[in-house]
Amino acid sequence: MKKRWVRMILGITILSFAFTGCSRQGTSDEITVYGQVAKIEGEHITIALAQRKDSSSEIPEEDYSNVILTGEEQVITVSDKTEVQESEVSSGKQEETEAGSIDDIETGDIIVAILEGADAKTVTILPDASSIEKQDSADQAETDGTAKGIIELSAVLQVDGKSDTSDKESLGSSKENESVVLVKNSGTLNMTNAKLTKAGDTTSVDESSFYGVNAVFVTTAGSESSIGKSEITSSSEGSGGIFSSGKDALVHVSDVKIETSGGSSKGLTATYGGTIEAADVDITTSGDQSPPIAAGKGGGTVSVTGGNISASGQGSPCIYSEGKIALEDLTGNSETGPIIVVDGKNSVSLNKCDFTGVGKQGIMLYQSTEGDSKEDPAKLKVTDSRLTSTGQGPMFYITNTKAEAVLINTELIYQGKILINAAGNDTNSWGTAGKNGGDITLTGIAQKLQGDIICDEISRVTINLTEQSTLKGTVNGENKGQNVDISLDKDSKWELTGDSYVNVIKNDDSKCSNIQSNGHSIYYDSSNAGNSWLNKKTITLSGGGKLLPW
Template sequence: MPQQIADKNTIIKLITAVLTVTTKDYYLENTTITSSKANTSALYFRNSSKGILRNLNLQKIGGNTTSEEGSNFFGLNAVLLGTEESEVQVENSQIFSNADGANAVFATGIGTKISLKGVKVETTMNSSRGVDATEGGYIEGTGLVISTRGAHSAGIATDRGRGIIQISESVVETRGEGSPGIYSTGTIEVKNSRLVAYGSEGAVVEGKNSIKLEEVELIGHKKAGVMLYQSFSGDAEQGIAQFSMIGGQLEAKEGPLFYVTNTEAQVYLENVQLTGTSGILIKAGSDRWGIPGKNGGNVIMTVKDQEMEGLIIAEKGSSILIRLTGKSQFKGSIQGAAIDLEASSLWEVTGDSEVRYFGSINSFTDLQSRIQNKGYTIKYDALDTHNKYLAGKTYQLAGGGTLTPNK
């Protein structure tokens, strides 16, 4: 394992490059730059430098990092590295990494900006992300093709210090274990793109950070479609993890579409096509992160004009509130969660369910008009103050089945 050196000043002293730029108005085209030494970038912008790069071939062929944390947090060993309020524009170029701890494109520090257009990005080894921003660094890109093959190598990533990334009209594929299409400990927005993670979840939000997708196809082949959590690492500030998706498609080849653990979370969906092999729409529960007994997931999922189906599971010590707004329809069953249905929305019950409460609804007449049931039993928590209007009684539901207190 590489030596772990977390001190920023020590890491900065380790950074070298084949070509280091410290001036403004730098221009380079039709050039190949190759690095093969440890801790050595191909191209390094620092000291508020500004540059335009066209038709470049930037390569990292061997030369593993000597500090995995230095690579993850500060860009050590990255192929293209921007720091210290530098601004870089890259067009019609290729960036290739074949070393451990060698992120392809890395921006770190507030005021640092890397803009990518028509760029092919590829990494093959572990801990080598496609595009990565930390400590307030900013990356924007359009027309990108991003491919990673190693473990812990997300296609689009932010790490410690809440970087910012905006991507559009791009294709992202990852194949390694623990390598989602998107990993956010910052702010990431993606539009009109396709992302497939063959060895991981499609997207992951850690801590008080966010992912926002519009007209995106997102597919996770392992564990879940989207995971929202808080780890032990300290890389992400604790708080509400946020995931928003408007239009597009979300698919989970394995596990629930959404999995929430050891964090507070908010999910928003609108007109998204949802496909899940496991049949579980969303699950909140405890896992290996956090303090046992205090590490459940608590999530509010709000959907608008959304069709969705499956099982909703809130394990002991966790909570889920599903808010159906607009003309949303949910077809499925509930175990331990709460559900709120606007007048124009509908829950089609497909199995016996246990519901904590029914949101802002305050009469059985309103509740019954928003539930389509065919003989299943729905149990509610008679001790929850939201359910005072039900008075602990059992009710017959139109279409068959009963609404009864959970005694």
């Protein structure tokens, strides 16, 4: 998600008028409001209103470094009649705007809206922070270990720079932005047999997702905590269960039950270098955008051994990674989302797990940012597990990223006919259309694979079959892929279900007796040096098809 924070907008000329307080009267029928998009529900957008930190009634026209959210909200209506603009920035100042659309408005955006009643005549999306500052605050947090937003973390029980223990306590909070437990400033806490409850919404979904604002149990940079034999329940927006954020933040979790029902309320979350080490967990989330296990912004690490997880809210995969996640002996399901989402140069590793998803794809490997960076791959490794996708889409979808997947003796169950779809996209703002293809290397080790492999003209696929792996399917059957390679060791097999086109085929069995054609042929690029072993020959395959040059 794009991140546009009030505190990050420095020295920008925004529009040609000044504001009075959070809104101003224009004509007799117009009001201008300014703030951050907190929620989007169809045409109704909730704005968290803004004001100056010094409580001055005026919001300055150029310097927005002194602006904070007031805690007040206003709901506006955006329709097809609303004129939407996105501001452009050069050298830290707004110079012009360009036409946008309703779909460009996202949670976390800073906007200026001119209203007639509750209806928005115009909405201007203020510049993306990354185009204003030399270094995004997320990058800075990764560099120096800081992870702090606008809203100050607070809690009912705060362990601040000291060591403490807690046993058989029941604690709760119903205040907005307030956690139940907070361990900070190199503090340590050992909590057992606790019952922690949370109500009261966040005023900023992004601050909750990035820094743990309003989460139930929070540990920050340099601090260490443990919680065991406990129950955590939250019912409010942005109220995750256990949150670790910042360099050297460490949380130990054992035999804990977590239930969250609000939106953007994950079960376990680690961000900005934080770590969670968990065992024997029972996690249920029912709010939207609430995966049970997440490594979030800035690269956190989550490891879990044993337990069960479940998600039922929209946009909630079992596992979401913008960091490192390693799971063992875990079962789980998502009733509406994919099994796994890996965003960017991050990773998920599964061993002896059993997960089910119901998304448009079983596993999604992508990069959500506007850039097209593919230098470092998204990584997935699955060993001795079972992954089930009950949706009709591909088992693997790769877009706007480079990816590496290793499957070892894992059962894949899915309804669709497509095993891999590597393709660009033009609907989700993931990269630049025409340049945002997928690039995946999938290695099977003692692995059964079934289904077609498709690839568009800006995408690449490499398939490696090793140690008695099998593939039954068509590879690049429409011959659209930018580059498609396949390799087989002598103990692995490929059974064709349609004519296939590859740039390079490598086979330790030079006679290709490990390929069953079923009457279909494989076409290879005879000019590619990787096929020099074939010497432009045509080989008749078992089943009547051929391996032949194009």
